[in-house]
Amino acid sequence: MSKLRVGIVGAGRIGNVHAESITYHIPEAEVAMVTDVMEASAKKLAERFGVPKHSADYMDIINDPDIDAVLVCSPTPTHADISIAAMKAGKHVFCEKPVHTSIEKIQEVAKVAEETGRKLQIGFNRRFDHNHKAVQRMAASGKLGNVEIIKITSRDPEPPSPEYAASSGGLYIDMMIHDFDMAMFLAGSDVTEVYALGTSLVDKRIGEAGDVDTAIVTLTFENGALGVIDNSRRAAYGYDQRVEVFGSLGMAADENDGDSTVKVSTADGVVGEKPQFFFLERYMASFTEEMKQFIRAIREDAEVPVGIHAGLMSVVLAKAAKKSLDEHRPVKISEII
């Protein structure tokens, strides 16, 4: 079987990450073209990874009959339309999250995927993280018994600018969306209701811009379990990423990854490493793994590991959380969708 030919739309940070994974770690695929509205960025990525073609227009990828799959790494508002166009042109699609901020639009993407029969994977990379994945496997194996409590801590090392916060759609859809997906992944169940606390303790300008930077959201799952997520936009000690599943037979929980396992003991105490700095350091291997599984799903005509349902429900939960915060009451998912 010849190599799978991939086109990348969007030559930003995440486009480069995927190009690197394919070029160096996935011999069954190759990057055939990259596009970016800023053509210089596309050119730079192409040179870095030896990609033969680049362009400013993503339609050059859509229209190229030799391209098998498209990675949609462009800005969020364009995710859905590019994915739809690509699938209609017969191409498999890997779409970064969130798919869209409109529920209807995501449902439209889902419909096209169903009609065209194309593979459609959503970029929830954390499901492929060595730590979180191991927790999920324990839960799914039944060794923890019935899942009863899910806990997720997710804190960024540094807050975004107030401008970014204002334009991002807010913490729940910009940041906690990963944790909503992780919660459902760990529980093996969808969520039926959320209650959201949120406040601005890190940077009051974020609050003035209408967003929150510190948040706790509780979850009620279809299978009866309860859950809680806490987020902060600023952890002085680094990127804090921990999950815990508690069940009738036991608990699985992970800890942060540091750069080494070294402990230094002096008169001042026993000092270990801080968590790795941010998502590119902490989750790099998970980006490669999600891409490997996408390529494999296409080549073996198997189910993608993260489908459009995850893309949809994570946005639904973010919207429910925002509504809960605004209306200061628990919000049922059935109020959103």
Add this chain to the structure above:
Amino acid sequence: MSKLRVGIVGAGRIGNVHAESITYHIPEAEVAMVTDVMEASAKKLAERFGVPKHSADYMDIINDPDIDAVLVCSPTPTHADISIAAMKAGKHVFCEKPVHTSIEKIQEVAKVAEETGRKLQIGFNRRFDHNHKAVQRMAASGKLGNVEIIKITSRDPEPPSPEYAASSGGLYIDMMIHDFDMAMFLAGSDVTEVYALGTSLVDKRIGEAGDVDTAIVTLTFENGALGVIDNSRRAAYGYDQRVEVFGSLGMAADENDGDSTVKVSTADGVVGEKPQFFFLERYMASFTEEMKQFIRAIREDAEVPVGIHAGLMSVVLAKAAKKSLDEHRPVKISEII
């Protein structure tokens, strides 16, 4: 200065714990009398620790002019009245929690304490635990910056009988009351609002009896911080007691105590100890420490470390949580008191 003479009302498990602390670890005090409505229990405690007098009637302690302080270790409904009688008789009082399930009654106890000027300490022993105390000290020292998020996990090793659950007043006042107090202790701030999730996943008979056995409660603190407590009546791996304070400059968190630090590495993995079994194992040293500080507060005429405000607010939060669960909405503390 001669030894402080203490009377113990209630010769059950906790009465014995305090008698042991005073007899063996607090040379400045001695147990002068013990009473219990089941006189055989009082006699047994007296013999075990060499207490000179015992009786079935706690009024024998109240009326004994040689007794300086009373430890109220009788059943919960009697806590308030015995405390009041003791203070009115001029004695200092150490009262087990909860002080009472009626807010008004607790306020009456507070009033008598103020009028008589007697010391009144409430038995929130976990504040004296070596782990939790060290977390609180870090928070209070300012080294964590402004407190932003408080997290408490508290899970019992084994569920109570459905009968006990039915008569206990429910999980929030019977079990989570400790965590409500711990949350305010760690945050250095009272709570203004709670939202409670609760369900019965451990034993459906507990649910049928009108109680919950699995619960998550979120907290909003006066100082702006957010918090969350999770409880379960049954952890397969033992008594799970962990707290975490996250602030603008960092985080302090503790882990469970095991019986040893040993790790056994075999082909099956690297195995460490489970948490110590239950509260008598885990918190024994904290019971001694709270009693030491009570005796010291009397002898040095200093403020008690845990006053009636803690006794009141913990019950208020438990009532607010129950109301939140019943009405399925966030409940402000001002609705309760």
Add this chain to the structure above:
Amino acid sequence: MSKLRVGIVGAGRIGNVHAESITYHIPEAEVAMVTDVMEASAKKLAERFGVPKHSADYMDIINDPDIDAVLVCSPTPTHADISIAAMKAGKHVFCEKPVHTSIEKIQEVAKVAEETGRKLQIGFNRRFDHNHKAVQRMAASGKLGNVEIIKITSRDPEPPSPEYAASSGGLYIDMMIHDFDMAMFLAGSDVTEVYALGTSLVDKRIGEAGDVDTAIVTLTFENGALGVIDNSRRAAYGYDQRVEVFGSLGMAADENDGDSTVKVSTADGVVGEKPQFFFLERYMASFTEEMKQFIRAIREDAEVPVGIHAGLMSVVLAKAAKKSLDEHRPVKISEII
């Protein structure tokens, strides 16, 4: 059965530790008399623990027909003779280590113990430590398979004065003696040969006084296993006490105990507690446990948990190590005894 009556010879630090254990934690026994050549010390201990009699002359204990057992807590040179006198007077003996610095004298003690049939326990308290004991139990259970490598790290927080070092008999008999005993306890086997490295890196005056303050000793066990002990008289981070048993099926190893399990995460790193300061903090519970087992062995006429063989072999190994250092070669135990 009435209480076992114990006499304590030597009212120093360790005499007080044993008095406290018996008074507060061993209801089956009581301290009937304490002696010390400095009578003021004996009096002080007696007052502290309510001991009815005290004296400057240990013969008052030996001659008291109502005393069942003697704890020999006097200076090392007197251990053997007092133990012998006590056993000949029909009393059971708990003797602190080292029993004596002369092999012949220890053998004489052993002979008297055999002839009189009295219980004779040696004060190797570390065998009763919750951590080390758990490692030994794993080894003895067979779950680690055949024992192949034993490793012991033992470092004091602060060096003794050069004067003390000069008069102590040297590091091998003053400090490493505990580790020699622990090594044989963990291996379940005696040692047949040692090789000793030693140097003075901590305080050159210790070296000038003819002693070492930093040492590594390798061990060859009768059962074929190999071992190594490292000692330092000064660890900046506190009292470092770790053991490891490696066998054909796995490894058991312990870590130091700290004052809490708290970890503090800030921009500077993740900081945990240092080891507990020194032996009184670290090993207090083990002193109580060894005394409980001594009392039990007498009352139940059972074998003592640490007999004279341990007392003998630990001194033999210390002497072999010193000879190895002096002659710069491996020394067989058969050269010493």
Add this chain to the structure above:
Amino acid sequence: MSKLRVGIVGAGRIGNVHAESITYHIPEAEVAMVTDVMEASAKKLAERFGVPKHSADYMDIINDPDIDAVLVCSPTPTHADISIAAMKAGKHVFCEKPVHTSIEKIQEVAKVAEETGRKLQIGFNRRFDHNHKAVQRMAASGKLGNVEIIKITSRDPEPPSPEYAASSGGLYIDMMIHDFDMAMFLAGSDVTEVYALGTSLVDKRIGEAGDVDTAIVTLTFENGALGVIDNSRRAAYGYDQRVEVFGSLGMAADENDGDSTVKVSTADGVVGEKPQFFFLERYMASFTEEMKQFIRAIREDAEVPVGIHAGLMSVVLAKAAKKSLDEHRPVKISEII
């Protein structure tokens, strides 16, 4: 500057590791040719990484004027002669360890390196491991004070065949050579004397073949520090790789890497991951890092991070250890070189 052109002699496991590092992680270099006496192996590596030329004869690399550097990954007996030929042909050399089993031959290699002025790096990859490197940096920074004790534990998951053991030159040169180099790296000092224990506990056929499979070696360093290494050919729980540096101001120590940080708590205990399986899993990143630094040293005309002195001294220590075992006495390095 154009890409550095590298030839690889030996297309076995380690040759493939280096080819992967250069192809995927070092854009400044490329593999221009690979040779192996088994030409099929060379061809396979060439196809896997897109190497343009392959051959059965390493002289094709030596004679190729377009090749800048040679990686000597062939069997040990050929290391020295190929390295010498390559340097004489003007090429820089990366030579796997051990350089040779003859001291004289290693000295000859050193002489050629000096005369030709070519870069010569020895493949002690563990120096580049994230954990061990972090310990060494702490030691070198002075934050641990004067180095006093070095401890290294190094245990393989599975023993080699007795045939391999017999032909490998023995445990000290085949396995402990890495630890000898690590010890000198951590101490920042050469060794002046060794004493070796060794026995066959894992597989008696290894003992019958004249080798040992369980060993403890003590070290005396030029700077006065003491050290100890323990090796086993079989650890039931996996590849055990830990180092510890103890100094006058504190200690730095690392722990094993597992596949995740997950802890699973059940009624059976708290279970964490075993160490990663073996050297390809555990040390993969260190192989890439050593190659990056080799390429950088050539391009920037800087000193190589691991020179021929390390290659020489590690073999000297292995020979001294073997002599010590055979003669059952401490052996000075000056007896070997």
